[in-house]
Amino acid sequence: MENMIDITVIDREGKQHLLKAPTDMSMNVMEICKSYELPVEGICGGMALCASCHVYVKSEHDLDEPSEDEEHMLDQAFFVKSNSRLSCQIKITNEINGLIVQLASVGGG
Numbered sequence: 802m803e804n805m806i807d808i809t810v811i812d813r814e815g816k817q818h819l820l821k822a823p824t825d826m827s828m829n830v831m832e833i834c835k836s837y838e839l840p841v842e843g844i845c846g847g848m849a850l851c852a853s854c855h856v857y858v859k860s861e862h863d864l865d866e867p868s869e870d871e872e873h874m875l876d877q878a879f880f881v882k883s884n885s886r887l888s889c890q891i892k893i894t895n896e897i898n899g900l901i902v903q904l905a906s907v908g909g910g
Contacts, residue, residue: 806898810839811859813904822893830856830888830902841904847889852878854888855905862900864891880906 804825810818822833831854834841842853849870855878858864864886867875871890875881888902 806893806895806900808833808893808897809899809901810834810837810856811901811903812839813906824893824895826893828893830854830891830893830900832889833893834888834904839904841888843889845889849874849887849890852887853907855879855881855907856886856888856891856902857882857905858884858886858891858900858902860899860901862897864897878905 804823805821806824808820808822808830810820812818818837818839820833820837829847831841831843831847835843844853845851849868852874871887874887875885
């Protein structure tokens with residue numbers, strides 16, 4: 802199907818989910834995860850005001866640099882790594898076809 806890309810999401814139990822994502826609807830990775838009913842909260846609705854959609858980018862995609870707001874939220878998140886991103890800040894574009902992300906651990910474990 803045209804205007805669709807593949808994104809692989811690894812859940813917190815290590816299971817891989819292949820998601821089909823439209824590139825023509827101005828969506829982000831958090832919204833795609835939620836549409837597939839994966840456990841991504843996105844409490845703030847994608848405004849980079851929380852870190853409940855924290856993921857680890859596992860593939861070698863050239864993503865846009867995190868905004869100051871995203872960096873601020875990641876500074877307050879648990880289990881942050883060098884490949885941490887907020888999935889609400891990763892826009893669905895053709896350039897991220899094949900992206901692999903893993904859902905970050907939440908809270909105390």
